[in-house]
Amino acid sequence: MNVIDNVTHGSSSNDIDYGDLIETDRIHGSLYTRDDIFADELEKIFYSGWVFVGHASEIPKKNDYVRRTIGQEPVVMLRNKKGDINVLVNRCAHRGNMVCVHDRGSAKFLKCLYHGWIYSLDGELLDVPSPGGFPKDKSELRLRSLRTQSYQGFVFASFNENVISLEEHLGRATELLDRSAHMSPTGKIDLSAGWVRQKFSANWKMLPENDTDGYHVDFVHSSFAKVISSHYDSAILESEADLKSQTKDWGSGHTELYLSPSYERPLQWLGSAPDRFPEYTADMKSAYGEEKADNILMEGPPHSAIFPNLFLGEMNIVIIQPINANECVQWHTPMLLDGVSDEVNSKIIRQSEAAMGPSAFLLADDGIISERQQIALQGKSDWLDLSRGLERETIGDDGILAGHISDETTNRSFWHHYRDVMSAN
């Protein structure tokens, strides 16, 4: 959890004026396609700020590791001998080879297979074969260690030694992460079901935008609405005047489709009811007390994008991985719950497969729609409108800016925070 050096990744272009491309009610389409802007995003967002890496439950035991990518940097998230979580750059300090090649596993140390250099799980260089010809002290070289911090088991990392605190980055979005964790009677989620990855020939920013866009659902997902009854019927698919759910701007680019006001019964968000899972309902009540448990089971999990690359997709956890200006990958895993029956978790897995991933009833269509958007934005591009609902936003009792579920409050929140981050020196 320490930072060894603060080497920055090359120089970024500071001559792009994001104020010229992002206004209150519109953004320029070139933001999705320009290679120089993508390179600038890697520097200013993915290598300077906090980025979601994974969850503590993925590496439950000492020596467990998983491989991830932050921006374009390969990293390893692991649990060291003391049980602490480290995020290390997966690149040998000698000749730049990967020191970890499997997607996940358990290792007492990290060994580069090129020349046999060995590192501890804290990134220290422990052994160099044939040391006679090595003129340096081993302490001079190591695997780069990122600043790492967790909240509710969600592990975030930053390449930037001087990054703001994770608390400041998350702000009130900690309440959203709390809501995810509190779906379990033990307060712990369990990301052990595996990750499915979906490739989008589209810019990464379209994903957090689309994830919290309530306006498209009636159109892109009309075929879903026709053949499946779900909690989205009352939450998103009613007529404009009848919809009670909201778009919310939690600050710092964190956004939400707040679907809960439309739920009429507990567990509706799981397509279920309390009498279907009496044990889960009872365990929640003994864990949180009657009133709070009722609220949790009624309100359900958040549908929220946490800037820049985490989506709390109700009972799914989603990572957005940028590849280049025209391509990204969405990772998803069902948000299994600790302390519940296998039956509840199986239901969560099947619900996840219905909604998320390349063949799902929902995301298969989102993928195509974003790819068409990417195609149309090539070339000269143009201004894109983001004015919907600008005149009817209100600040609720919770102090959060909210709009109608079909309004672009969430998209504006994302872009205005993006403008701030990208304009910083």
Next chain:
Amino acid sequence: MTIPYEEYAEIRDFLYMEARLADESRYSEWEALVDNDMLYWVPRGEGDFDMSKHVSITSDNRKRLKTRIAQLNTGERYAQVPVSPMRRMISNIEVERTNETEYRVLSNFVLYELRAQSTNNVEVWPGRIEHKLRRCENGEIKMFLKKVMLVNGNEPLPSIAFII
């Protein structure tokens, strides 16, 4: 147990027909080949995991498969509007009769898909299929398992809204 060539040819022809109906997006005709206890399963990789504890790309029981076909038949399943022109090659067919009326069939395939809805690129989908087939009382063959193990099933994949 080994089977006579004629029986093998009948199973092989079933696989060819199933592939052609899928290639041509003839959803309801394809669905007519499915028995009531069908599992249509596209795991990650080889699928050497417990599907009640791990997530798959697709794991449709009969009811969910019916919904999938109904969604495609709305004409508004935009990930397949227009439908992808597709052709697949089936080979390395191995047939095992598991009891008086049922067969387990392994085959390899390569599917070429034109992503006509978005990028207009040809996507190549290589893999292996395990079918479980049953001869019904009226003599017809139906399938009750189609498990599609993509060579790249653990990698990032674009939309698979068609029947793979």
